[in-house]
Amino acid sequence: MIRITNNMLVNDLKRNLNNNMINFDKYQRQLATGRKINLPSDNPAGLVKSLRLRTNLVEGEQYLANINEGINFMETTDAALDNLSAILQRIRELSVNAATSTNDDSARRAIADEIRQLTEQIVLVANTTYGTKHIFAGSNVTQPPFQEGVWTGNNEALELEIGVGVKLTINLTDETMKNFFTGDGTVPGIIQFCNDLADNIEKGVLDQVDAALTTADKLIDNLLAARSTIGAKINRLELQRSRLESTQVSYTSLLAQNEDADIAEVIMNLKMQESVYQASLAAGARIIQPSLVDFLK
Numbered sequence: 001m002i003r004i005t006n007n008m009l010v011n012d013l014k015r016n017l018n019n020n021m022i023n024f025d026k027y028q029r030q031l032a033t034g035r036k037i038n039l040p041s042d043n044p045a046g047l048v049k050s051l052r053l054r055t056n057l058v059e060g061e062q063y064l065a066n067i068n069e070g071i072n073f074m075e076t077t078d079a080a081l082d083n084l085s086a087i088l089q090r091i092r093e094l095s096v097n098a099a100t101s102t103n104d105d106s107a108r109r110a111i112a113d114e115i116r117q118l119t120e121q122i123v124l125v126a127n128t129t130y131g132t133k134h135i136f137a138g139s140n141v142t143q144p145p146f147q148e149g150v151w152t153g154n155n156e157a158l159e160l161e162i163g164v165g166v167k168l169t170i171n172l173t174d175e176t177m178k179n180f181f182t183g184d185g186t187v188p189g190i191i192q193f194c195n196d197l198a199d200n201i202e203k204g205v206l207d208q209v210d211a212a213l214t215t216a217d218k219l220i221d222n223l224l225a226a227r228s229t230i231g232a233k234i235n236r237l238e239l240q241r242s243r244l245e246s247t248q249v250s251y252t253s254l255l256a257q258n259e260d261a262d263i264a265e266v267i268m269n270l271k272m273q274e275s276v277y278q279a280s281l282a283a284g285a286r287i288i289q290p291s292l293v294d295f296l297k
Contacts, residue, residue: 017277017281020277021277023273023276028270030261035259036259036261037258050258053254053258057255059164060244061248063161063163063244064244064245064248066161066162067162067240067241068241069160070162070237071234071237071241072130073130073135073158074237075234076128076135077128077130078227080135080136084125084223085227088223091115091197095216096213098111098112099213101206108202108204109202112199112202116194118194122190122194126145127145127146134153136171136172138155138156138171138173140152140153140154146191151181153178155178156173158171162240163244169233170233172230176222176229177226179222180219180222187218187219188215193219
């Protein structure tokens, strides 16, 4: 037979009271923070799941930031291409006007001067920047691609990671823009074309002015091809952004299900634990009875 002493009863009471206080503190913490996982010991498996979800959310935020950066970069590129198209259309209009034999020397000189002004504007557009990056310079984004009439850009890619292991080139890396600015052997570069056109108009070499119209059309076609490429990439990035935003919502919902406490349930458990603690105190008052010493006083 096991002999139960008063000291054993007191120790059991203290241990049970401490356990009840731990549970009481647990529900109080959940109510204060609104989360059911506040310590690793609360739910080790749930904590691992939360960490993975948070990692996914952080990665998604970075991919979304990359996508927005890429879209802004390419929209700047498209705006520059649109500007170049408008300039070329104006140059073509001036060429058609200059090709008539009714212009006198002063009229041809005025047309040539406007074309030279438009040529200077083309150089400015060629050196367009997005933030501190020159959009037509290839990978050498810190240097203006057009300096003193010489094209110094390259066709190396600027890549952004838009998903796990998925990269997208955001600049124009084919020969389209390089040929547009420097020529391809058959069609001169835009600057050389404009300078020659202005000289021929001023000198009244009308057959060369007529021939320039065909070259202008080819240059405009090159710009349209470049804008088509940029537009397709922007559409892809917008689709990827939409998918990632939907994924972020799903991850956030899963994280909330894993971490967030049901406040109504927590309040109910807290009141229940409070009742248990009070009952423990009442039971303890009955266990700790007067001893022989109390009667001998």
